[in-house]
Amino acid sequence: MNPQANPGPQRAKCVMVLGTSSGAGKSWLATALCRHYARQGLKVAPFKAQNMSNNARVVASPAGAGEIGSAQYFQALAARAEPEVRMNPLLLKPEADTRSQVVLLGQVDAELSAMPWRGRSEKVWPRIEQALDELRADHDVVVIEGAGSPAEINLMASDIVNLRVARAADASCLLVTDIDRGGAFAHLYGTWALLPEADRARIKGFVLNKFRGDASLLAPAPEQLEQLTGVPTVATLPMWWQHGLPEEDGVFDDRSRSSGAVSRSVAVVAYPRLSNLDEFQPLKNIPGLRLVWARSPADLAGADWIVLPGSKHTSSDLAWLRAQGLDRAIADHAEQGGAVLGICGGLQMLGEALIDTHGVDGNAPGLGLLPLVTQFDPDKTVRRTQACFGELAGAWSALSGVAVQGYEIHHGQTAQHPAMAAAGDLAREVLPGLAWQNPRGNVLGCYLHGLFEDPAVLQALFGAAAPTLDAVFDGLADYLERHVAPGVLDALIA
Structure with a gap:
């Protein structure tokens, strides 16, 4: 039939x-x-x-x-x-x-x-x-x-x-x-x-x-x-x-990663309210890349990249991260030149402070790896976004000039820290209003979800393409x- x-x-x-x-x-x-x-x-x-x-x-x-x-x-x-x-x-x-x-x-x-x-x-x-x-x-x-x-x-x-x-x-x-x-x-x-x-x-x-x-x-x-x-x-x-489909509610099982010898390890910090974990599915399909969920400093050992993903409640996840001692481990990794990427809530954590005068998320000091400050607003930004990276340095230089598309879901609005900017301590803005990089070039924060679902990003960073969703x-x-x-x-x- x-x-x-x-x-x-x-x-x-x-x-x-x-x-x-x-x-x-x-x-x-x-x-x-x-x-x-x-x-x-x-x-x-x-x-x-x-x-x-x-x-x-x-x-x-x-x-x-x-x-x-x-x-x-x-x-x-x-x-x-x-x-x-x-x-x-x-x-x-x-x-x-x-x-x-x-x-x-x-x-x-x-x-x-x-x-x-x-x-x-x-x-x-x-x-x-x-x-x-x-x-x-x-x-x-x-x-x-x-x-x-x-x-x-x-x-x-x-x-x-x-x-x-x-x-x-x-x-x-x-x-x-x-x-x-x-x-x-x-x-x-x-x-x-x-x-x-x-x-x-x-x-x-x-x-x-x-x-x-x-x-x-x-x-x-x-x-x-x-x-x-x-x-x-x-x-x-x-x-x-x-099978290649993102797990809706679970973290990645190591048995589901691509086969072959591991040449790069990416650790994603798995705080309690992490969000949009499905956007990392394409990384599981990259040959030679191992994706690790990190809940303790020991889980970060040997990682080439550390990723701070999105969070539904940034201030409480930041408090959890500190309670596990992950803040010091992330800082040590960055100080040694290791690559760090923060996405949405992870970007907010990388800055100097979270300021909440409306009771949306909560106030908290940030990790201080980018001279930025985030203020929470009751209005939620929800939109599809297309943009083009400017000139990046260091670990993320391969993204320079790459056109990307993704989506934004966030209450926070992030900008340069005024006092630090006045003193000449500025983050490099590499996507207007969306992404910033430290001068050394190893720490990148970005509001755009879905980066690793963009074929141009995968090609630039890994020289590889994950299977298409249609396949x-x-x-x-x-x-x-x-x-x-x-x-x-x-x-x-x-």
Whole structure:
């Protein structure tokens, strides 16, 4: 069967990926499905009602530009669709263990951010349902990603991301589990058993993800599970470390790096509220480069570069960094001529001070590696940006004259420190209002996210190109099509 595009105003068929837990594989499976259905000539859109992540991208919005979760951004590209805010109408960006910034249809909503979680759900559901309905009216297929598990019985009454969405979309659902964690069949059966009976009928297949070993050893468990539930196991997906898709919520596993002898090591400081970690995925695909997550000074030993990534709460991550003794280790690395790169919140940390008169983030002394000062503003800068580097020195000189494109998401506004500037201590501004370098040339701070996703930057810095996203998406779809039982993917949208 090769489905044809739906004529006229017919509402899209919806396929939903549910999981037995966070990290089961929902995001990558939804991405693979987006590319699979797009390759059938269908008009496809992704959807996730609510995403909790500090990995966000700037996309089209009625307000001009807005934020959605990175997973839905990549799913849209896999679907060959223009990413936009309806694809992830509610984004929660954790700022502390008990507090998140709420982004509704791409824009920060202070009222919702201050509202209790359960009270928030009924207020936002009409906007979520409207976004879903509009996508269904405009597309042939909508691939929907759930969140966590649909069997969280303490949350079912206020659910706006799993079963409530499945019902509103009349979705055919796959339930995926991570068999590498152990207990996969219990997770699948327990999740199914806790669902209301009418919702069980939506589960069209179980998917075992991250399997290692001989698949014949699984018997007779899939058959017994089908006898208990009436749901077949439609795919057993082998463990795959190097698929090339960024991990949405996890840090990089060393097993997923490119193969070959290591010629360069890059350490990314993994503070608690780090954001946009997905932008480093291309570095994992560079031959001979090893990416290390650093949580202690020992993790920085031997690193050629140290990267301070973005942060959702810069002042608290800076305090954590100091508590680990990483501030001294970073300073020692810079004093010895080692390369240091700060991106967004990392740039702010590299300066002399963080000044917050509006209660946005917090006041703090910086690391003092660049003569800059950052002031936090209630208004958030959210935009796509194109620029061209000026003349750089030292470790980053290869970027001189390179045209780059990326995105900005920040509350802080950074400038030269007035007193230090008056004394002649100036940072070299190498992207107007966006990037600065120390006179020695080994420390660079930049507001622009997505540098390493720019082919020109990769070529300049490494003389190499990472696989294109299009190749990654096709690889995911090929992999899925090899391992799913024949006819299942077509039947989901029949």
